């Protein structure tokens with residue numbers, strides 16, 4: 001045996017010992033651990049290479065093949081995925097104390113002030129405090145109702161704009177019109193200003209805001225390989241982490257500007273505040289801080305505003321656009337909505353928010369839109385705080401949980417004709433009110 005052959009044989013033996021043996025060993029360990037079933041995986045990468053451009057579709061096909069609860073190994077991270085209402089109920093309701101936390105991803109560190117927000121923060125006293133602020137001061141019924149007139153104003157402008165555009169005989173770009181409508185509603189509530197239309201902050205600031213929001217939403221939704229393969233971060237071939245740092249800086253500058261404007265009362269001088277309504281930034285600036293401090297820290301305020309922008313803007317715009325696209329594609333549905341509007345609202349006035357409880361068919365249309373086109377294909381990932389069991393399978397501590405909302409809405413075990421937009425499927429036999437949220441039947445809620 002010459003030296004080269006000896007060296008290659010030794011190298012091969014080392015590879016077997018270092019890589020393949022632990023992998024084989026892991027398989028038998030899996031069985032003794034009793035992990036849920038899942039696709040075979042490669043050493044080091046696990047199942048990462050089986051995920052393509054549309055990971056929600058890949059994960060849904062694993063659920064079809066291996067069952068409602070699937071185990072995956074993503075690089076160095078244990079993960080489970082599901083599109084099944086019973087398993088989702090087990091994770092989010094029955095075992096909420098185990099799964100209420102979030103993984104510390106690089107996007108959360110860079111884009112949510114070091115996980116100092118509410119949506120991406122791990123479970124703990126900081127998260128509890130931030131969540132309490134949201135529930136007691138920002139997302140209260142009273143506060144949301146205080147923006148009713150702003151929303152009505154925006155809706156009126158939307159109708160007038162579309163009418164005026166339609167008179168020119170040219171095509172109306174609904175993405176632009178609905179995007180501006182959603183964005184104005186959200187920014188009026190959060191920041192006290194509208195970005196599009198006659199009383200807007202100006203086209204340059206609007207473009208800047210739109211651009212930052214889309215970049216933020218895109219980076220937050222990405223499955224970034226650096227979170228699963230630490231070695232990837234050394235190379236970062238697509239410059240993802242660099243991009244995160246750039247967006248982090250841009251977003252922080254934007255938030256600082258907004259806070260300074262509010263502190264100086266600039267908005268009030270321009271007369272954009274009506275009847276003493278407070279926007280979210282005003283509210284946060286007025287609250288006391290932790291440990292007897294007079295005010296909340298700027299970082300805390302920025303983290304909450306960041307969450308609200310990311311959670312509210314694209315979700316609303318995308319959902320409105322899908323609903324309109326489906327209604328236009330289905331004239332039968334359009335006619336039924338118009339008939340309902342004629343009988344509940346009549347021809348002589350605009351629809352108001354107080355009409356919404358009585359527009360049951362429209363509510364079915366909203367639910368069907370959520371089923372087929374959830375704002376994001378997954379819920380924000382959860383993480384188990386300790387080892388537990390689901391359906392008799394072992395789930396290790398720190399397992400990442402991907403709840404596949406896209407897959408839930410297309411789960412053939414629950415829905416028939418999954419690709420068909422059919423609002424009637426949500427109509428209740430006794431004609432009682434169709435709920436859009438806060439319902440315990442997860443199969444009926446795509447979000």
Ligand code: HEM
Nearest residue numbers: 118119120134307308311312315316319375379380381447
């Ligand atoms: C069509 C519109 C919307 C849809 C479809 C939507 C959907 C969602 C979904 C799926 C989640 C993740 C839940 C989870 O992973 O547990 C979420 C979280 C959240 N959303 Fe919305 N959302 C919408 C509008 C809004 C608006 C307008 C706001 C605020 C004004 C908002 C504030 C939040 C917040 C703060 C969270 C994080 C909650 C937490 O982690 O405790 N969302 N939303």
